[in-house]
C-alpha cells in the first residue's frame with residue numbers, strides 16, 4: 001500500500017514502515033480498539049490525540065506486542081508482528097518505546113541503563129556498548145550523567161535517558177506514550193527539544209501527547225482517536241483549524257482552552 | 258552461687274569440651290554452607306513457579322508451600338531419616354538434613370522472593386521487553402536484582418532462622434555443634450558445654466540480629 005506524506009514542498013509516495021490493519025483489542029467486555037487502520041511512513045512524525053481512555057496507549061502497546069491484540073495485522077518493515085512465528089525479541093528492538101513513567105532501571109547507572117540491551121540482546125562487548133551508549137547520551141545532552149543513578153536525575157533527564165536507551169538499538173520507529181505528562185512544566189521543553197532533534201535526524205515517530213504546540217510545529221500528521229476508533233486524521237493545520245468531524249472539532253476546542 | 262558457677266559456667270569443663278564443640282561448630286558451618294545456598298536456590302525456583310503462567314506449576318508451588326510451611330521441620334527430618342528406609346531409601350544424616358532443609362526453607366525463601374518480585378513495578382518488565390530482552394534476560398538482569406534488593410532484610414532474617422534451625426540435625430546424630438555440646442554434657446554431667454554452645458551461637462548471630470533491627474528502624478523512619 002502507498003500513502004502520501006507531506007514533506008517539504010511536494011508529497012512523496014513511499015511504502016509505510018509501520019502498517020496496522022484492522023486491529024482489535026478487548027479487555028474483557030470492554031472493546032478498546034475497534035479495528036484500527038493506521039500507517040506511518042519512513043521519517044514521518046505522527047501525533048495521536050484523543051480523550052483519555054480512547055485507546056491511544058493500547059494502540060501503541062499493541063504495536064510492539066506488549067499487549068496482544070485480538071485480531072488484525074501489524075507490519076513493521078514488511079514483517080508481520082502478529083504472526084505466531086515472528087521473533088518478537090528481534091522485532092521489539094527495532095521499535096523504540098518511551099513510557100510516560102520513564103521506567104529506567106533504578107539498580108543500574110545511566111550508562112548501564114542504555115547499554116543493557118546492547119550487551120544482552122545484540123551481544124556487544126562492554127566497551128563497544130559503552131561507546132555507543134555514551135554517544136546516545138551525548139545526543140540527549142546527558143553524557144556527563146553516565147555514572148549517575150536514575151534516582152539522582154530530574155524527571156526530564158530521566159526521560160531523555162529513556163530516549164537514549166531506545167536510540168542505542170537503532171530503531172526503525174519510536175513510539176512515545178505521553179513522554180512529557182509526568183514532568184514538571186519547566187522540564188517539558190528539554191524532552192521536546194530532544195524529540196525535535198530526532199525528527200530533524202529523520203527518525204520515524206509515533207507520539208501520543210497533549211503537547212499541542214509541539215504537535216502543530218513538528219507533526220506531519222495528526223490522528224484523532226475516540227472510543228477505540230480513528231475518527232479523523234490529517235495534517236496539523238487541517239485538524240487544528242478546520243477539522244471535518246464534529247467530534248474532532250469538539251475535542252480540539254476543548255484542549256485549546 | 259558456687260554451685261551455679263560449677264554447673265553452668267565451669268571453665269575447666271568448657272576447656273575440656275572445647276575441641277569437641279569446635280569440631281561441632283565446623284560441622285554446623287558446613288551444614289550452613291550446604292543448606293543456605295540450597296534454600297536460596299530452591300526458594301528462587303519456588304518463587305518462579307508460583308508466579309509462572311502455567312496453572313499447573315502455580316498450583317504445584319502453592320501446594321508445596323502450604324505443606325512445608327505447616328509441617329514442623331523436625332517432623333520432616335525424622336520422617337525422611339527414619340521413614341524413607343522403609344521405602345528402600347537410606348539417607349545419610351547429612352543428606353537427610355539437607356533434604357529436609359531444602360523442603361522447609363525453600364518455602365520461606367520462596368515467599369520472600371515472591372514478595373520481592375511482586376514489588377518491582379510492571380513498567381520495569383515492559384521497558385526491558387520493549388528493548389528486545391527475552392523473558393529470562395529480563396528476569397535475571399532487571400527484575401531479580403531489584404527484587405532481592407527490596408527484600409534483603411527478610412532474606413537475612415530468614416537465614417538467621419535457618420542457621421538456628423541447623424541444631425535439629427542433632428536428632429539424627431549429625432555431630433553439629435549442639436550434638437557435640439550435648440555429648441560433652443552427658444559425659445561430664447555438667448551443663449557448661451551447652452552454655453558454651455549457646456554463647457557461640459550468640460556471638461555468630463548477634464551481628465546479623467543487630468543488622469536486622471537496623472533495617473527495621475530504617476523502614477520505620
Ligand SMILES: Nc1ncnc2c1ncn2[C@@H]1O[C@H](COP(=O)(O)OP(=O)(O)O)[C@@H](O)[C@H]1O
Pocket residue numbers: 027030032050051052053054055056057058059
Ligand atoms: N490492562 C488493562 N486491563 C483492563 N482494561 C484496560 C487495560 N489497559 C487499558 N484498559 C482500558 O482500556 C481503555 C483504553 O485505555 P488506554 O489505551 O490506556 O487509553 P488512553 O491511552 O487513550 O487514555 C481504558 O478504558 C482503560 O481503562
Ligand SMILES: [Mg+2]
Pocket residue numbers: 056057058178
Ligand atoms: Mg494513555
